[in-house]
């Protein structure tokens with residue numbers, strides 16, 4: 001039951017309908033970087049600010065229930081329970097929170113991948129240095145050749161012993177979708193835990209943490225400002241319920257205790273410092289959060305929940321088909337996998353000889369087309385409000401830039 005009414009109940013949206021994005025750039029293909037704000041996000045943030053303008057403390061109280069509702073919705077997105085989630089500021093913050101909370105033993109091996117977004121490498125490097133762990137970096141190339149080959153290479157490394165594998169569900173640069181379930185099975189078969197950076201997957205590629213299955217994801221983190229259509233500053237981290245008790249409370253703060261708010265709400269005599277740290281994922285919410293960001297995140301999720309990730313994925317794949325044809329006809333090399341299992345919301349291309357990606361990005365921008373260029377690839381990342389009709393526009397922009 002919410003003090004802030006649910007403005008998204010019965011929301012109806014259709015793939016390709018830009019009505020919620022009236023001011024958006026002509027052809028916006030930058031969802032894998034930063035989501036534009038929909039009218040739902042704007043309205044929800046304005047409502048939030050109006051509440052806080054009337055009274056900060058009153059606003060805080062009214063929006064508490066909105067956050068419980070959001071946690072349930074976010075959990076449903078990944079097949080988890082609300083109690084398994086903690087809100088966090090960003091993917092990075094979630095990764096750091098987990099990495100620093102694991103009860104490491106000196107010499108534990110942690111496997112990361114060459115080519116990953118650095119957010120999923122730096123925190124593991126730091127804990128490796130601080131806890132004297134061995135960091136092993138594997139190439140992603142075998143996964144590119146086939147999921148089976150990638151998993152086999154990982155299994156071979158796991159046979160040497162590993163405490164944890166950290167991987168993104170979708171690779172930020174190539175868009176390669178990883179076989180997360182098979183990776184989880186390989187990890188668990190070898191006694192290793194699995195951490196998943198899900199920011200390039202959630203909202204566009206179905207992800208399930210496999211709670212209760214033989215191949216569960218142990219930890220997952222995401223920001224909300226890409227495919228989940230929220231704003232920067234709010235995301236969430238998942239901890240499998242069977243892993244929580246073993247975590248060390250190194251990241252605990254004043255809000256991590258049992259009855260943390262009692263001294264503020266329950267009259268005199270409750271100010272104490274010896275309350276136990278909660279044994280639930282939300283001990284990773286140590287202090288005040290970006291509640292305005294969480295308000296925006298709920299508005300971002302609403303259309304995604306209404307459409308469902310499978311339908312969004314299918315819609316985007318049809319758009320990718322057309323972009324792939326348009327770019328390859330013009331000499332670009334597509335990095336899209338032959339089989340559908342490796343495909344995501346990201347479609348990336350290598351530029352033909354003589355084409356400078358920075359100049360190309362700028363030129364496209366002048367034609368109203370927004371793409372990203374991670375490490376020199378041209379990254380095309382449409383989402384549910386995009387449509388196939390836009391491809392023609394991009395193709396003629398490419399032609400006029402020759």
Ligand SMILES: Cc1ncc(COP(=O)(O)O)c(C=O)c1O
Nearest residue numbers: 090091092117119168172199223
């Ligand atoms: C795979 C991946 N992880 C993490 C991030 C960013 O992390 P954060 O949410 O901490 O900015 C990105 C992109 O910005 C990404 O592509």
